[in-house]
Amino acid sequence: MAPLPARGLDRATILSRLADYRQDNLDTHGGRTWAYVYDHGKEATDAIAAEAYFACLHENGLDPTVFPSVLHLENELIGIAAAHLGGDRATVGNFTSGGTESCMLAVKAARDFARAERGIAQPELVLPETAHAAFHKAAHYFDMSVVAVPVDPDTFRVRPERVAEAINAHTALVVASAPGYAHGVVDPIPEIAAVCAERNVLLHVDACVGGWMLPYLRRLGVSMPDFDFSVPGVTSMSMDLHKFAYTPKGASLVLYRDAALRRHQLYACASWAGYTVINATIQSTKSAGPLAGAWATLHHLGDDGYLALARDTLDATQRLLEGVAAIPGLRILGQPEMSLFSFTADGFSVFPIVDEMKTRGWYVQPQLAFGCSPENIHLTVTAISAQRVEAMLADLRECTAIAQAQPRDPQREELLAHLGQLDPGDFTPELYAQMLGMAGLDGQALPARMADINAIMNVLPPALREQLLVAFLNDLYRPPQ
Ligand SMILES: *Cc1c(COP(=O)(O)O)cnc(C)c1O
Numbered sequence: 001m002a003p004l005p006a007r008g009l010d011r012a013t014i015l016s017r018l019a020d021y022r023q024d025n026l027d028t029h030g031g032r033t034w035a036y037v038y039d040h041g042k043e044a045t046d047a048i049a050a051e052a053y054f055a056c057l058h059e060n061g062l063d064p065t066v067f068p069s070v071l072h073l074e075n076e077l078i079g080i081a082a083a084h085l086g087g088d089r090a091t092v093g094n095f096t097s098g099g100t101e102s103c104m105l106a107v108k109a110a111r112d113f114a115r116a117e118r119g120i121a122q123p124e125l126v127l128p129e130t131a132h133a134a135f136h137k138a139a140h141y142f143d144m145s146v147v148a149v150p151v152d153p154d155t156f157r158v159r160p161e162r163v164a165e166a167i168n169a170h171t172a173l174v175v176a177s178a179p180g181y182a183h184g185v186v187d188p189i190p191e192i193a194a195v196c197a198e199r200n201v202l203l204h205v206d207a208c209v210g211g212w213m214l215p216y217l218r219r220l221g222v223s224m225p226d227f228d229f230s231v232p233g234v235t236s237m238s239m240d241l242h243k244f245a246y247t248p249k250g251a252s253l254v255l256y257r258d259a260a261l262r263r264h265q266l267y268a269c270a271s272w273a274g275y276t277v278i279n280a281t282i283q284s285t286k287s288a289g290p291l292a293g294a295w296a297t298l299h300h301l302g303d304d305g306y307l308a309l310a311r312d313t314l315d316a317t318q319r320l321l322e323g324v325a326a327i328p329g330l331r332i333l334g335q336p337e338m339s340l341f342s343f344t345a346d347g348f349s350v351f352p353i354v355d356e357m358k359t360r361g362w363y364v365q366p367q368l369a370f371g372c373s374p375e376n377i378h379l380t381v382t383a384i385s386a387q388r389v390e391a392m393l394a395d396l397r398e399c400t401a402i403a404q405a406q407p408r409d410p411q412r413e414e415l416l417a418h419l420g421q422l423d424p425g426d427f428t429p430e431l432y433a434q435m436l437g438m439a440g441l442d443g444q445a446l447p448a449r450m451a452d453i454n455a456i457m458n459v460l461p462p463a464l465r466e467q468l469l470v471a472f473l474n475d476l477y478r479p480p481q
Helices: 011-021 043-055 068-084 099-118 133-141 160-166 189-199 214-219 259-265 289-325 351-359 383-387 389-405 410-420 429-438 451-459 462-476
Strands: 092-096 124-128 145-149 171-177 202-206 236-240 252-256 267-269 277-279 330-332 340-345 365-367 376-380
Touching: 043 289, 068 092, 068 252, 068 289, 092 099, 092 259, 099 133, 099 171, 099 202, 099 236, 099 252, 099 259, 124 133, 124 160, 133 145, 145 160, 160 171, 160 189, 171 189, 189 202, 214 289, 252 259, 289 330, 289 340, 289 383, 289 389, 340 389, 351 365, 351 389, 351 451, 383 389, 410 451, 429 451, 429 462
Parallel strands: 124 145, 124 171, 171 202, 202 236
Antiparallel strands: 092 252, 236 252, 267 277, 330 340, 340 376, 365 376
């Protein structure tokens, strides 16, 4: 444990130490990182967003009555979002720290609505297996159970009739995605909404990744189902700004068809000795920086700016989809509408491709097999990607050939088959240590190559994966020794 320096350090020391620490990070700009970051490629916009962010850094969104600009900026953003997503004058919502918080708040609102208005004592969530992990996290935090709905193994869209079967007397909320993160495909929202309306159940459309971009793609002629408040039966939505609205991180919106439902999201506390607490979101004290950064980005790019970015992104995505599909052994999963997609490999593992790409300076995201979805590599295509398509495809072709040429190792396959037979009750500290050893992990530093750990994770049942991950995280977050 290193204590605080006895005397404060100077600016140069601090900044150079910070630069050292950041050396091994993924690039956030430039188009070599195909997940986690979103780059429009416009330096001037980034600079304005940063200026606005820093200008409001120390203002507190804790109480919307004390810093009037915070409330004003937030309400303006909600108005813009409502217009963007087929809402009307009744549409309300809030600015949150990210997609996870937006999704969790929608679940919290639905849970409390179910209890207060529908007399459901133990509200449940109906989740397609492609719904984002944020909803499982919400169920976990808010003590709700999940009714899982399988998706179509060819399209990765949830079928409305399966949703209808999953709804029961305890259902507080159904979730559908526009699009789902894993495969980038949009669920049939109008049909699902009809089912929900008929059964008098709330429907949340998770448009965290797609809400901002899809309306632009539609204007560019991409065909897709209606997915927003223009569809009767859609009662709430989430839309991240820190994804395809390209704002600094910490920016998302949760929206409701009307204030009668949103009321159940809100929290006030007068049962203590301090100041009156009125919280729209999970955080209490929060910087107004992300809100100002988001507001500035939207206003600087404007509608025409976003349309142009969407055009570049669509073009890059189409070239990539064709390029990936043309690489022997690779196969695109489903028919993605937007600018994120995944592909699998037939007859060999994709995980070595991820490592090979890393050595060539690209980050591509591995996704484990789940339900009918095989192990795959996910690509998030942003406006900057247009400049990198050919270079990336050339390396992907080479890396795929390397992965395909790896000799089979029957002993390893046997071991993986054995791990696949384990169940969550088998998890012990010894097994954990053994798996770390097999993956070349010592519980602190990550190995350069992740294919082994990904292969192990891939064969474990999800509940065991979760135990392994929690144990790993519990080791990872430790002060420097
Ligand atoms: C990214 C994402 C989320 C979660 O958002 P965070 O900002 O990472 O918390 C939820 N749903 C979908 C569809 C997403 O793509």
